[in-house]
Amino acid sequence: MEKIKKALKARELSSLLCLVVMFLLVGVVNPSFLKPQNILLCFNGSIVYVLIAIGMAFVILTGEIDCSIGAQLGLSAAVCATYLREGASWGMAIALCVLVGLVCGTINGIGVTVLKIPSIIMTLGTNGIYRGLIYLYTGGKWVENLPSGFKQLAQKNVAGNLSWFFVMDLVIMVLIFLFLVKTKRGKRFAAVGDNEAGANLIGIPVLATKMKAFMICGLFAAFGAILYVSRVGFVTAISGNGYEMKAIAACVIGGISLTGGVGTVIGASIGGIIMASISRLLVFLKISSDYDNTITGILLIVIVVVDALVQRRSVEKARRERLSARVTAAEGGAFNE
Amino acid sequence: MNKMKGLKSKVFSWEMFLIVILLLEILVFGQLNPRFLRLNVLMGSINDFISICIISLFVTFVMVTGGIDIQAGSIVGLTSITIGLLWQDKGFNVWAAVLVSILVGTLCGLLSGFFVAYTGVQPMVVTLGGSFLYSGLALAVVNMSSSEAYEGISGFPESFMKLSSGNIAGMPNQLIIFIALVVIAYILLHKTKYGRYIFLCGVNSSACRYSGIRVRPIIMSTYGLSGMSAALAGVVLTSYLGSAKSDLGSSLTLPIITAVVLGGTSNLGGKGGVIGTALAACVIGILKFGLNMSGMASQYLDIPVGILLIIVLAFRMTGSGNTKLLARLKKNRGK
Numbered sequence: 095m096e097k098i099k100k101a102l103k104a105r106e107l108s109s110l111l112c113l114v115v116m117f118l119l120v121g122v123v124n125p126s127f128l129k130p131q132n133i134l135l136c137f138n139g140s141i142v143y144v145l146i147a148i149g150m151a152f153v154i155l156t157g158e159i160d161c162s163i164g165a166q167l168g169l170s171a172a173v174c175a176t177y178l179r180e181g182a183s184w185g186m187a188i189a190l191c192v193l194v195g196l197v198c199g200t201i202n203g204i205g206v207t208v209l210k211i212p213s214i215i216m217t218l219g220t221n222g223i224y225r226g227l228i229y230l231y232t233g234g235k236w237v238e239n240l241p242s243g244f245k246q247l248a249q250k251n252v253a254g255n256l257s258w259f260f261v262m263d264l265v266i267m268v269l270i271f272l273f274l275v276k277t278k279r280g281k282r283f284a285a286v287g288d289n290e291a292g293a294n295l296i297g298i299p300v301l302a303t304k305m306k307a308f309m310i311c312g313l314f315a316a317f318g319a320i321l322y323v324s325r326v327g328f329v330t331a332i333s334g335n336g337y338e339m340k341a342i343a344a345c346v347i348g349g350i351s352l353t354g355g356v357g358t359v360i361g362a363s364i365g366g367i368i369m370a371s372i373s374r375l376l377v378f379l380k381i382s383s384d385y386d387n388t389i390t391g392i393l394l395i396v397i398v399v400v401d402a403l404v405q406r407r408s409v410e411k412a413r414r415e416r417l418s419a420r421v422t423a424a425e426g427g428a429f430n431e
Numbered sequence: 432m433n434k435m436k437g438l439k440s441k442v443f444s445w446e447m448f449l450i451v452i453l454l455l456e457i458l459v460f461g462q463l464n465p466r467f468l469r470l471n472v473l474m475g476s477i478n479d480f481i482s483i484c485i486i487s488l489f490v491t492f493v494m495v496t497g498g499i500d501i502q503a504g505s506i507v508g509l510t511s512i513t514i515g516l517l518w519q520d521k522g523f524n525v526w527a528a529v530l531v532s533i534l535v536g537t538l539c540g541l542l543s544g545f546f547v548a549y550t551g552v553q554p555m556v557v558t559l560g561g562s563f564l565y566s567g568l569a570l571a572v573v574n575m576s577s578s579e580a581y582e583g584i585s586g587f588p589e590s591f592m593k594l595s596s597g598n599i600a601g602m603p604n605q606l607i608i609f610i611a612l613v614v615i616a617y618i619l620l621h622k623t624k625y626g627r628y629i630f631l632c633g634v635n636s637s638a639c640r641y642s643g644i645r646v647r648p649i650i651m652s653t654y655g656l657s658g659m660s661a662a663l664a665g666v667v668l669t670s671y672l673g674s675a676k677s678d679l680g681s682s683l684t685l686p687i688i689t690a691v692v693l694g695g696t697s698n699l700g701g702k703g704g705v706i707g708t709a710l711a712a713c714v715i716g717i718l719k720f721g722l723n724m725s726g727m728a729s730q731y732l733d734i735p736v737g738i739l740l741i742i743v744l745a746f747r748m749t750g751s752g753n754t755k756l757l758a759r760l761k762k763n764r765g766k
Contacts, residue, residue: 159555209745212698214499214555218685219740222733229730331730339559352553384570391564395546395557402552 105349105401106361112347112397113368120375127378131255138257140370141248141325142167142318145263146337147344147366148270148359149314152307154345155274157287157354158206158213160308163315164337165224166198168329170319172228175237175329178244191323192316198224199312203305221338229331238328248325259321267363274359283307287354343394344369349401368393445695445747449710453717460721467724474603478595478671479723480716481605482507482664482683484709487690488616489660491708492653494691495620496632497700498554500654502543502561503661503687507680509569510536510665515584515675516576525591533662539565540658544651558654562684569677585674595671605667609709612660616705629653633700685733689740690715715739 117136121128146163153160174191178184198220205216252258274280285293286303294300318337323329342352348365350357372393373386461468477484486503493500510532517528543561547554576584597604620626628649631639640646661680669675694711696703718739719732 205741205745209741211741211744212692215688215692215698215744216741218688219737221737222685223737226731226734226737229728230734234730339562342559343563346556346559352555382574384574385567387563388567388571391560391562391567394560394563398552398556398560399546399550402550406551 106358106364109348109361109364109368109397113364113371116368116371116375120378124378124380127375132374132378134255136371136374137260137367138255139374140367141257141259141263142322142337143340143344143366143370144260144267144363145314145318145321145366146341147348147362147369148267149311149318150341150345151348151350151357151359151362152283152310152314153213154342154350154352155283155287155354155357156304156307157290158304158307159217159342159352160202160311161214161217161338161342162198162202162221162224163311163341164334164339165221165228166195166312166315166334167319167322167337168228168332168334169198169224169231170195170316171322171329171333172232172237172331174319175240175323176232178240178323179237181241184244188320191319192313195312195314195316195319196309197312198315199309200305202312203308206308207301207305217338225331225335228333232329232331234331236328236330240323240327244324245327248321259325263363267359270359284355287356289355340369340390341366343390347394347397446704446707446710449694449707449714453710453714456714456717456721460717460725463721463725467721471601474606476717476720477603477606477609477713479720480686480712481595481609481671482668482680483686483690483716484609484712485612485664485667486657486660486683487687487694487708487712488612488705489653489657490687491616491691491694491696491703491705492620492629493554493657494696494698495629495700495703496650496653497636498547498650498653499688499698500543500558500657501555501684501688502539502558502565503657503664504680504683505562505564505566505569506536506539506658506661507665507668507683508677509539509565509572510662511669511675511679512569512572512576512584512677514666514669516572518587518675519584520576525588529591529666533659533666536662536665537655537659540661541651541655543658544654547654548647548650566678566681573677583674583676587670587673587675591670592673595667605671608663608667612663613705613709620705625649630701633702635701686712686715686736689736693740693743 117128117133126132146167150160150163170191173194174187177187177190202213202217202220205211205220206213209216211219248257248259250258252261272280274283282293282298282303283306285298286300290300293303319334322333326333344365345357345362346352346365347368348357348361348363350362350365369390372389373383376383376385376389457468457473466472486507490500490503513532513535514525514528517523517531518525521528523531539561543557546552546557593604595605599607620629628639628644631642631644632646632649636646665679668679672679690712691703691708692698692711693714694703694707694709696708715736718735719729722732722735723729
């Protein structure tokens with residue numbers, strides 16, 4: 095019973111509720127949306143977002159931020175696609191793609207942990223650098239004509255129209271969730287973000303943990319890149335542009351606090367699905383997809399502000415309860431004398 | 432003795448360092464391309480980066496309070512397209528359209544500022560939402576007009592175009608606008624009570640509140656100011672390019688934050704200055720302009736800017752108070 099109560103209060107549930115309400119509202123306006131295949135299409139559209147939101151969650155949990163994940167994704171995707179086009183084996187292309195992501199993440203990590211540059215500034219800087227490197231690498235041209243076998247990977251479905259990539263995302267999400275919540279090493283990420291000095295004092299290697307978070311973030315950017323290449327089928331110099339902001343927004347919508355230490359990857363994934371679904375929902379509302387950003391912005395601000403107000407109220411309530419308990423205790427003490 | 436000390440700290444200050452970098456850049460690029468050293472080319476180069484200069488001046492205010500503003504770029508686009516819509520489709524006089532759109536930009540800034548100051552949500556999140564919202568609104572405004580998004584609205588009257596292309600006594604108008612704004616921002620932040628309050632908010636907002644200063648309106652106003660400056664940049668950019676587009680400022684976030692931080696403003700608040708930001712904006716602008724003139728394609732320009740940012744910051748961060756604290760903690764742990 096306690097556990098159920100706790101689960102009901104969880105922030106992820108309200109994100110999930112938000113997603114369901116969004117779907118239902120669109121369904122009221124346009125009943126044809128509520129067919130299973132349309133909802134599954136929304137899920138399929140979110141495979142890349144879910145992955146980069148999970149990667150971003152690691153960094154945000156430690157109290158840092160990564161504004162370069164879009165460019166990391168673009169760079170890894172460009173490398174992956176170029177090697178695929180040149181006829182390299184899939185394993186080779188994927189390995190190089192992952193390596194690029196890992197190196198990008200490591201550079202961010204070194205900047206933040208060794209050079210002590212504030213993460214937002216470091217990653218805004220590397221975002222520009224990585225984006226420039228994509229232009230250098232591709233010469234500003236499209237990378238297309240990829241082997242069709244690789245592109246068909248994204249078309250393979252399990253159970254109706256649900257892409258097996260999405261199922262894979264879900265499995266990864268559950269594994270990462272268990273890692274972060276149940277294992278000692280996983281709990282370090284949230285501990286560092288919650289109280290850095292305290293984590294240091296009880297012997298958690300703060301800098302190493304942050305370093306790992308950035309590396310994992312780069313890794314997930316590369317995973318996202320593989321799915322991106324397979325799903326979209328071509329890579330341009332602006333591939334992944336703006337994904338960094340969408341990933342951060344997904345995390346925030348999913349209840350991960352930018353101050354660090356609060357939130358889970360389940361929330362981040364739900365946030366990713368919400369972010370990816372908005373443009374598809376607009377189609378069913380017969381609204382131009384130009385309003386995608388407007389809706390995203392409004393949704394983000396509303397969710398965050400409501401969240402902050404609710405939180406403040408509960409903090410104040412707790413404080414009042416503490417105060418009244420103290421007052422009655424003090425009164426009791428006075429009677430005893 | 433004290434005077435000597437003051438002089439010494441002035442000579443070795445961060446601003447001095449930025450001036451040295453600026454001079455070095457001009458020398459190096461002058462060697463690479465002698466045309467670069469002509470006075471009118473050098474002064475005219477500001478046309479390329481005026482928007483970074485204008486906005487970063489006032490984003491400094493926000494960062495001094497301990498906040499951050501990543502929405503300014505999208506306000507630039509919104510302002511630009513609003514001018515176009517009001518002038519072309521609604522029959523406004525072009526200057527009235529400019530005034531209205533500056534008002535719109537200010538209101539956008541104030542709205543985000545309201546959420547930051549009165550709900551306690553992190554500034555990064557609010558302005559992230561703002562950047563989505565305002566760039567989306569800009570597209571919505573395009574849909575209201577009779578033009579296509581990618582075309583933009585052009586054909587503005589001569590007087591409006593003169594705003595950025597004309598010059599007074601050999602000085603380009605944009606340079607004059609920039610210098611005037613630097614003076615205004617300097618006086619506002621460093622010479623008025625309001626400016627002191629902004630610094631106090633950044634150093635310790637609780638102390639600020641307890642000493643009877645109304646913290647929230649002050650924080651909100653800094654976002655309004657940065658919104659207003661973004662709108663001004665939108666006006667100047669529209670006039671310079673001669674066409675109103677909704678995506679004008681979409682790539683400005685990196686250079687703006689770079690300029691503010693490079694100028695010596697701490698992202699934790701309480702430290703910084705307008706002069707440093709102005710110099711840093713020029714350092715970045717001249718670097719881009721010079722590399723472009725020496726034959727580097729503009730897509731690659733973010734690479735040197737990013738590298739410059741990281742090197743300079745790594746140089747400055749080593750030995751700051753923050754690192755010392757961590758080192759001490761580490762030492763204690765080792766025992």
